[in-house]
Amino acid sequence: MHRRQTKVKVGAKIGFIAALVGTAILGLSVPAGQAQDVTLDMAARYILETVKAFRTAYVINIVERVKESGVQSKEEWIKDAHAIPLPAQFVKAAGADISSFEIGLIGLTPVYKSNLPKTQAETDALTQLATDRQLSVLTFADGKQFKGVSADIAIVQSCVDCHNNHPNSPWRNFKKGDLMGAIVVRLNRPVK
Ligand code: HEC
Structure with a gap:
């Protein structure tokens, strides 16, 4: 003993x-800059995990459930008392309320061009997520910002049906399980 x-x-x-x-x-x-990026990397991963979890809970526990009672998630929800926001609108609305960093949704073939990646590094990150489906999160420094992307997958058939049929959509061949884009977080790097 x-x-x-x-x-x-x-x-x-x-x-x-x-x-x-x-x-x-x-x-x-x-060096100090890299040490700060280590902290930002952790912050980006926590934020992405949180946003993704809330979004998934919204889709599975709310959108899919209220369908049974005739309430639909649709783009023009605001004009319809029996409608609720799209998953993307839900994330964007929450993002619009955040002022110290950015939260958004991007895609390589987005419904709206405003959802295209903002920089080459974001495009590269999305391409990498699409190529290597084992990857779910990527983080990287991008100029004055530190960013993270989290794969946004067509977890239910309605993701695919709506995007493939949206009049604005440039891509009409999505299948369930496909990568449709990514949740993106953009944090400001401290100025040196
Ligand atoms: C009923 C239609 C509809 C459904 C269902 C839907 N989306 Fe979308 N999605 C849209 C529209 C419209 C936008 C653009 C919204 C905006 O930017 O205001 C969008 C935006 C997006 C974006 C940002 C890139 C882009 O295409 O503009 C991603 C990624 C995305 N949706 C993924 C998904 C996933 C994953 C699901 C299922 C969990 C889903 N969507 C369900 C209509 C839909």
Whole structure:
């Protein structure tokens, strides 16, 4: 019993020293800008995970459920007392209420051109998500901002049906399970 405790103590000490050395090496080798990006990277991932979870809950627990009682999610919902916002409008409305960073939805073949990626780096990130479907989140520095994208998948058939039939849609070949675009978060990098 006594021996075991000693072992644990020695183990803890070695762990502590290793952590100190690790911190020292990290502190020496990571410039301040990159260290800030590490923090922004974490923030971007937390925000994306949260937005995605709320959006999924909206689709599964609200949109799909109220359908049974004849309430539809549709673009012109505001004019119809028996309608609720589209999933994309739900995210965009919440995003419009945020002032310290940006939340949005982008796509390579969007219904509206205003939902196209804003920079080449965003286009590249979307292309990468589309090419490697194992990826679900990507984060990257992009000029004065640090960004994250989270794959937006056609989780229910109605995503596909609506986009394929929307008069504005440039792409009419979506299938259930396809990547339709991404939730994007844009955080400002601290000015040096
Ligand atoms: C009833 C129609 C409809 C349904 C259902 C629908 N969408 Fe959309 N979606 C739209 C419209 C319209 C926009 C553009 C909204 C805007 O920017 O104001 C849009 C925007 C988007 C965008 C941003 C890029 C673009 O195409 O403009 C993504 C990504 C997206 N939807 C994915 C989905 C996913 C995933 C689902 C299912 C969970 C879904 N949509 C369900 C109509 C629909």
